[in-house]
Amino acid sequence: MTLTISAVEGLPELREGDDLARMIAERADLLDGDVLVVAQKAISKIEGRIARLHERDKVDVILGESKSVVRRRGDLIIAETRHGFVCASAGVDASNAPEPGTLVLLPVDPDASATRLRDRLGELTDHDVGVVVSDSFGRPFRQGTTDVAIGAAGVEVLRDLKGERDPAGYELRSTVIAIADEIAGAAQLVMGKLDRTPVAIVRGLDIPGDGNARDIVMPAERNLFP
Amino acid sequence: MTLTISAVEGLPELREGDDLARMIAERADLLDGDVLVVAQKAISKIEGRIARLHERDKVDVILGESKSVVRRRGDLIIAETRHGFVCASAGVDASNAPEPGTLVLLPVDPDASATRLRDRLGELTDHDVGVVVSDSFGRPFRQGTTDVAIGAAGVEVLRDLKGERDPAGYELRSTVIAIADEIAGAAQLVMGKLDRTPVAIVRGLDIPGDGNARDIVMPAERNLFP
Numbered sequence: 001m002t003l004t005i006s007a008v009e010g011l012p013e014l015r016e017g018d019d020l021a022r023m024i025a026e027r028a029d030l031l032d033g034d035v036l037v038v039a040q041k042a043i044s045k046i047e048g049r050i051a052r053l054h055e056r057d058k059v060d061v062i063l064g065e066s067k068s069v070v071r072r073r074g075d076l077i078i079a080e081t082r083h084g085f086v087c088a089s090a091g092v093d094a095s096n097a098p099e100p101g102t103l104v105l106l107p108v109d110p111d112a113s114a115t116r117l118r119d120r121l122g123e124l125t126d127h128d129v130g131v132v133v134s135d136s137f138g139r140p141f142r143q144g145t146t147d148v149a150i151g152a153a154g155v156e157v158l159r160d161l162k163g164e165r166d167p168a169g170y171e172l173r174s175t176v177i178a179i180a181d182e183i184a185g186a187a188q189l190v191m192g193k194l195d196r197t198p199v200a201i202v203r204g205l206d207i208p209g210d211g212n213a214r215d216i217v218m219p220a221e222r223n224l225f226p
Numbered sequence: 227m228t229l230t231i232s233a234v235e236g237l238p239e240l241r242e243g244d245d246l247a248r249m250i251a252e253r254a255d256l257l258d259g260d261v262l263v264v265a266q267k268a269i270s271k272i273e274g275r276i277a278r279l280h281e282r283d284k285v286d287v288i289l290g291e292s293k294s295v296v297r298r299r300g301d302l303i304i305a306e307t308r309h310g311f312v313c314a315s316a317g318v319d320a321s322n323a324p325e326p327g328t329l330v331l332l333p334v335d336p337d338a339s340a341t342r343l344r345d346r347l348g349e350l351t352d353h354d355v356g357v358v359v360s361d362s363f364g365r366p367f368r369q370g371t372t373d374v375a376i377g378a379a380g381v382e383v384l385r386d387l388k389g390e391r392d393p394a395g396y397e398l399r400s401t402v403i404a405i406a407d408e409i410a411g412a413a414q415l416v417m418g419k420l421d422r423t424p425v426a427i428v429r430g431l432d433i434p435g436d437g438n439a440r441d442i443v444m445p446a447e448r449n450l451f452p
Contacts, residue, residue, distance in 0.1 A: 001232070001233050001416045001423075002230055002231065002232040002233075002416070003229075003230065003231040003232075003412075003415060003416055004228055004229065004230050004231075005228065005229040005230075005231070005412070006227070006228040006229075007227050007228075071450040071451070073450060076450075078450060085367075086366075086367035095401070136401070136403070139365060139366075139404075140312075140365075140366050140367075140444070140449070140450065140451040141311075141312035141366075141443070141444050141449065141451070142374065142404060142407065142442050142443065142444055143384060143402060143404065143441070143442050143443070143444050143445075143448075144384045144385075144402040144403055144404030144405075144407070144442065145401065145402065145403055145404060146372070146403075146404050146407050146408050146411070147408065148368065158369060158370045159370075175321070175362070175371065176369060176370040176371065177362070177370055177371055177372075177414070178365075178368060178369065178370030178371060178372050179370075179415070181368065181370070181372050181411070182372050182373065182411035182412065182414055182415050183415065185372070185407070185408035185411040185412060186229075186231070186408065186411060186412030186415060188403070188408055189229060189405070189408050189409065189412060189431060190227045190228070190229055197227075205415060215369070216368050216369050216370065217367070217368065217369070218366070218367050218368055218369050219369075222369075223366070223367065224297040224299060224302075224304060224366065225297070225366040225367070225451045
């Protein structure tokens, strides 16, 4: 089995209302089963999810995006977003913002954003592709960020191996693989952080599905780190 | 930029003392700059890191591999391993074990395991490759596991973007990307969990480096979830 992961090159700086699906379709030859990974910032920009700092303080913006504050130390706020994601600054970020003095917020409903992009790509290209919306999240016990899925459409998100058996016949009792997070992280390897390449195509997976990234959120009753 | 990720097919069931580098070199045409991702279980098997259950209880084995227990609920033990990794059961696992009644333990020093494999591959193929040893870890706030790096040699592990600027000139103050974890997760997408494909080749990254996976461990003073 071989996967290829390619950045979609030459996208312009994105603005509110842009038809990102068309921009992608013009620059990439898609195939059925491809998974498009789109950086959250690209989605937020076309959806106008931008806050102006002169109206509010950055901390106010972060708290406005938060359901709860999970940990706080100095400038660092680990918050639970309204979607249930736990991440630094509730996903609010100044880097790669459209202009100084603005902040990019997470999409209101990234699963719906992924579905819209997928449907529009289907219209334009006649191909059935999956879409993952990715963002860079830190992790409690490991340094650095990895990209994870905050939105998904048309792909497998969590693969449950329960009841399947390994080659020795041992039942894999509780193995669930967060496939969509691994796809997001894989795409980050070609997207970079500084270059303007917010879209990558993962080809060869062939894992159609109907999971939502929201399904990845750990339910409160199973959260051992409240 | 395009990456390809391919499983190395046809590896036999591994045993203690096997020359895994030779087995890989016989089945794959390596190139300079390739990164080989090897599942922890493959390394543990060739290094004889197997415990027999009739000698001890599984919980005893887990505690023996642990520096501390971070959380415990029912059968679930989240432990800090002697390497500093925080994961379920201190990485002790019965699935894909060599035979019933045995458990596979993490390698004693997975960074050293990666270095040995890299050096041996260099000897056999004359190619300068990177090696990542991967394992499937759960995460506090997200369901499912993703594969992460528990060992590394000859590759960049953490990419620090501090001081670099985004296209708008905004300085990325504290962005560190856990590249090696994203590589491990990407490789998992082709390795599967049930098939006997514990080795994958990631081609196209070209990120030589000298990081250790141990560097990814969050220092105690920065751990907000003790």
